[in-house]
Amino acid sequence: MSRRSSDLRLFLLAAFGLSWLVALPIWLTDVPLGSPLITLFGGVMMFTPALGVLAVRLYGRRREEPRTTRREWARRTGLTFGESRGGTFALMALAWLGTPLLVVVAIALSAALGLLAVDLDGLSLFRAALAAGPGGQPPGMDPATLAAVQLAAALLIAPLINSIAAFGEEWGWRGWLLPRLMPLGTSRALLVSGVIWGAWHAPLTLRGYNYPQLGAWAAPMFVVFCVAYGALLGWLRLRSGSIWPAVIGHGALNASGSIILLVGDAAHPPNLVVAGITGLVGSALLAVVAAALFRFRPVRRPDPVAV
Template identity: 40%
Template sequence: MTVQHPAGAPVRPHRGAAGGRHRDLVAVVVFVALAFALGWLVALPLWLGDGLTSPWFPVVAVALMTTPTIAALAVVLLVERPQRKAETLGLWPLTPLRRVLGYGALGVFVPIALVLVALPVGALLGVYPADFVGLSAFRQLLDAQAGAAGVGELPLSVGAIVALQLATLPLAAVLNLIPALGEEIGWRGWLLPKLMPLGTVPALLVSGVVWGLWHAPVILLGYNYPDAPGWLGLTMMVGTCTVFGAVFGWLRLRSGSVWPAALAHAAFNGAAGTYLLFARAGERVDTTQATVLGWSGWIVPLVLVAVLLATGRLAPAAEPSGPARGASVPVAEPSGSAAEPSGPAAEPSNPAPVEPRQD
C-alpha cells in the first residue's frame, strides 16, 4: 500500500515504524539546523557592522528569506532524495487547479483583512493610537517628504493617497511573492507536511515556533520591536509566527500546494506597514501590543483558526475518489490506525511611501 504526505508525494511504507520516524526526525533536525545556521551566517554582517542601519540591510533581509528554501533543497536533494522532488516541496502539481486558485485568492485577501482589522481592535483595546479620520501621522509624514523633495503641494489628497495604497495591496502580494516563496518552500512547503504525523495542531505549533525563532538574528537587533528588549521581541515574534503560521498552514493543507501560503506571506508582508497610515501623530506605536505583531493583533486570526479547527476545515482536503497522484491526504499512523486529521515578519515590506518598520 502507498500512503501520501499532504505535500502529495507518495511514500512507500517503511520496513519499521521506528526506522521511518528516525529518518524523518533526522531530516527535520538537519533542515532546522541548516536554516538557522544559514540565517545567522547571512545576518552576520549586520552584527559586525551597523546593525539595522547598515546600508546592506535590504540585501541581507532578502538573502535571509532564501535560507529556509536552501535548507529544504539540501535535505530533499541530499538526505531524502524522493523521486518527485517538486511535489515534496509543495510546488507541483497544481491540481485540482480550481482549488489551488481559490485558496490562492484567499491567500491574498485574508492576510490583508487580518492586518487591517487588527488596527480597530487595537484602538478599541486602547493599545493602538489611531486617527482613522484625520490620518494625522501619515499626513505629517507626507508633508515631511514633500518638503524634503521641494514639492509645495501634493497632487492628491491624503485620503486619496491612503485609498490608493490600500487598493494596491493585492498587487503588492504578487510583487512580494518570490521573496516570500523563499521562506514558504521551507516552512510550509517542506517542514509542515513532514510534521503532520504529530497531528494538525502540534504540527502547526512546532512549525510556527521554529519559524519565529529563526528570525532571531534580526529581531535581537531591534527589527519589528525596536522599543522592546531582545528577549521580549523574540517572544512576540514567536507568537506572531505561530498565530499567522497557522493561517498560512491552513492554506497549504487545504490547497495541497505551497503557492497559496506563499501568496499569504507576501500579502502579509505588503500590508503590515499600513498601521502607519492610520496612526495618530506624535504617538509611538508599541508593536508588542498593537498591530499584527502585538497581542491585540492575534485575537481575530486566533478566532479564525479556532473556527477552522472546530469545523474540521484545518485538516488536509481529502480526495473524493481516493488518492490520486498529487492528492493531499493525511498520513496513516504506522500502527494502522488513522492519523489525526492534520494540518505563517515577519518581513513586512511597507507600501510606499511608508517607511519600513517591520518583520
C-alpha cells in the first residue's frame, strides 16, 4: 500500500470512526432531534476531521522517511494565510458577509418559486417556536425585537463563534483532504470530497437531522447539499491557499442558516427539503455560484506533494 493510500485510509478511519463514537450516545438513548444534546454532540463531532489530520501527522513521525517541516506542513494543510495575506483576509470578509446574503437569496428564490410561505409582518413561525419553547417568550421583549437581536447576532457575532468548531471540519475536509484529491482533477476532487463530507454526517442525518420529515433519507439528501456547498468552500480554500476563508464561511452558514425559521409562516411551515439554503433551491444556488467563481476567478492547483 502506498503512503498516499495509507494516509487517506487512516484519515478517513479516524474522522468517521471518531464521529460515530461521539454520536453513539444519541443512538443508544434515542435522543430527540430538538434536544440540546444533539447540538452538543454535533459540535464535538466537528473536531473529528481535525483529529484525522493529526493522526496522519503523528503516524508519519513513526516512519523512517523524509518528512516535511512543521512550517511547510502547516502551509500545505492551509493553516497559514496563503501567498497573499491581504487577498486571504478579503476572502474571509467575503465569506463572512456573502454567506448570509446567499441564505437570504435562497429564501427569496424559494418564496418566488412558490416553495416557501413567509410572514415578515407577523413572524408567526418564530412566535410559535417561542411559545412552544421550554421558557416561552422572554418577558418584556417583543418577538420582532427578539428576532432582530437574533438576526444581528447571526450576522455579526455567531459566525466567529461558530468558526471555532468549523475549523475542526475545514482543516480536515478542505485543508487536508481536498488537496490530496486534486490529482483526480478539480471537478472530481470537489465531487469526491463533497460526498465524503456529506457521508461523514451520517450519525446525525440518518436520524433525520436537517430534514426531519425524511427520516434516514435525510442522509443522502444532505450529501447533495454538501457537494454544492463544498464546491464553494473548496474555491475559497484553493483561491486563497488557506483554510481560513472556508472556516469563516462555514461558521457564517451555521450561524445564518436558520433565518428561514425566523421569517416562515406558521400556517404553512417551510419544507426544508426544497426551500432555504440547505434545500434543493439552496443547493442549486450554491452550485451555480461555485461554478461561476471557478469559471471567472480560476484557482491555482495546490502543491501535489503529499500533505
